[in-house]
Amino acid sequence: MNAVFKPDESFRDDFKYGNSPHAIRRFPFPFAEDEYMYAVNIEPHLPGPKGSVTEFAIDVDEHYVAECRERAIVLAAEPLRFQALPHMMSAQWDCLELIMESLARDYPEYFTLAKQGTRWNWTNRPLGIQQAFLFGDPATLPQPPLEYITRQAQGDWLVMDQREGDLWVEAGMVTTQADWSLDFDIGMTFKEWHGPVPLAHELGVFERALRYLLNLRLNEPVRRLNWTMTIHPRLDTSPENYPKWGPDRAGVTLQNAGDDAYLRVELQGLWRLPRSNGIVFSVRCYLISMRELVTIPKWAARMHRVLKSLHPALADYKGVSRYRATVAEWLAPYDNGAPTGPGTWPD
């Protein structure tokens, strides 16, 4: 895949953002049916079709440079978006190795990793970075290992320690989240940090997911999709900054819904980590406006139907209650009522 980076894109203020036709076609549309309900929906993270967002372990797309710049902006204002408890250092190194090896293997035109024992040399051409360091020695990197490498990777990264038959989120880089706070949640167990999700607990979703993840094996990562909506292509929809992005929800009209309402899909990956025996959880955000989405007729119809039938508690939790009727109304002309084809890919 040959991405042309668009370094001038922005995810705040003037929101200069758009998806190329290629990016639209490869968008990870999450709905395989016309109605949505939770499922554990974990599947092996095996290579997907060529050109797709799952072709490689960690996806780099046309928004890479702009997203890395956006992360740097968030961190400059709020350093607590990256945190790591003291006992998580070996997990941090595990993550650095995972990300560097994946990027260098799958995008050799952009990244190079040269190793001589513990002397590593990392080159990131799109960001113009060259770094020699000693793997395992934090003093040889300008930031803690997890922070260092996640400043060069799209999406959020949570690292969990496994102990006492549970998973504890104890390190993370979280700047592109859908309304949850690392600073508040750090130190919580799996079910605790998922506490706010309605209905799922009663369905036993988290109990099953936890048991599955406790037995996650090295070299056998898994993935799933999650979704919500955002007004404007804003990546940082943290609770901390809710005063900034909250008002956007009240500003959706039939005139602007096509351009300002975005489907936000999270491609989540989970890997067992070798030295720490922890688990890293990546949350990669993809944004598509309604106007871009309806260029794929199947998606237009299905999005309309999912929004109309969404359970009120889910709508509330996903934060779409205030505007979903308006967006559904905007989508209605694109839904001819005919049955939609199976699966999530464009027909």
Next chain:
Amino acid sequence: MLVTGIKSKPVYAPLQADTAGRYHLMLGHGVGGAPLLSLLDELGRSGPLSAGRACVLYVADSAAADNFGVRFRTSASDVRFFDRVAELLAEFRTILTGSFMGTRLYVAGPESFIGLAMKIALEFDLNKDEIRAEECGTLARRVYCIHCRATTEQVRTNIVKCIDCGRHLIVRDHYSRRFAAYMGVMVDAEVPGELPPIKENFV
């Protein structure tokens, strides 16, 4: 327009002795004295409570005038009274430094008291299978403002004005053991001034 009815609160239960433990350390605040007395009774049934086997740290509450002082002294040999929560917690930390594996911790009192005690217990790797807590007394909450990071104490309503930044916060049912507080998020960010009805939920 924020979510309610979500569940990540800690779960508390009436205190029962964990007879698998060797040493029983008890912390009580105000009416929390009552469950601790029952606990001492229960433990006492399996044999006299030798010094070192049970230790009680208690801080009275102006509202609770139940004369726990006298009743504690007849129940256990090692009872320590404090005028302020902060002093009790400092002593608690000192005791933990010299405690052994086999210790069980029991805490009874308002949630904020339990939360602050658990924060200290966390530092000593006391796990949830070694700690029992009973919530009694006021249900008032400590609220952590996610925007300015200040903690507002003794919150009894579902909406509260942050003590520092002044924003109106909805008190979410999402609790952090690290902060021993619930998350408060600006309630009228979407439409400033549009507040849901204010209810006294945590009295």
Next chain:
Amino acid sequence: MKHAVTIAVEVTAVEQVTPLIKHFTLAPIAGGTMPAFSGGSHIIVVMRRANRVHRNPYSLMSPPGRLEAYEISVRRMEESRGGSHFMHDEVGVGSQLEIAHPVNLFGLDKIARKHVLIAGGIGITPFMAQLQDLHAANVPYEMHYSVRAPEHAAFRDQLIEQEGDRLRMYYDSANELIDFEALLGSQPLGTHVYVCGPAGMIERVIGTARACGWSDSHIHWEQFSAPPVGDAFDAFLARSKLKIHVLPDQSLLESIEAAGVDVPYLCRGGVCGFCHTKVVELEGELIHNDHFLSAEEKASGKFMMPCVSRARCKNLVLDL
């Protein structure tokens, strides 16, 4: 994907470290390094013989920081189903084996304030790797190593040199027994105890820790016992529609695998629960040898762990 993708390795060194224990060094045939791992991990070694496949778990002993090769040690078991004899008698330098990626069911607790490690005999192996992790951490620890006699103390000299007075040796031959009550009765809060060795030792450690008031979250144990042997029996796999015959020294899991059906597994020792299987029909009794199912689940006759459990029955149908 139940059988994890395996790594082809070649044995590059074999050393008889005690009369009963052999130490093997395994290097990747494809070159490069072995995958990184955490101390306490084990690998499954796949041993293919003419008529049987053995899949035995062995703890990784090599320092987690040294990945040119993996090191394992195998004790020759007197009543063996063949796995340890295979390793001792048929594997030498140049032999090629397959191993699965490391799995850790015996990790150090990262927020422990102190670690007490207790090894009996070959149980020293997982600790060899964990000790390397502990050197890097800043937490106090003690290693207590009990063996029959000095000549059976694998790696003793290396341990004495690297651990100094953090190591205490106990020789049965000199009547030196670990005083578990004294050891576990006076540990500071936040201590975790880890034990690996014979079943009896593990039971004593767990029992004593609990009697001293330790909570289960601070007690860790690992036991690699071979699946118990027993009378042959038959079973029917309902979904695969296959009849299988389980030989006396073959586990139910191995028999199912030999029939070409994959069952998920992690430890193959009745502990992790991964091979949890539903019993559809039973005329007879199940012989539960696992540590995973609850007493109620065992009594119900509705579940079993094929890695170590067996049956004495006229009819056994499994949901596989």
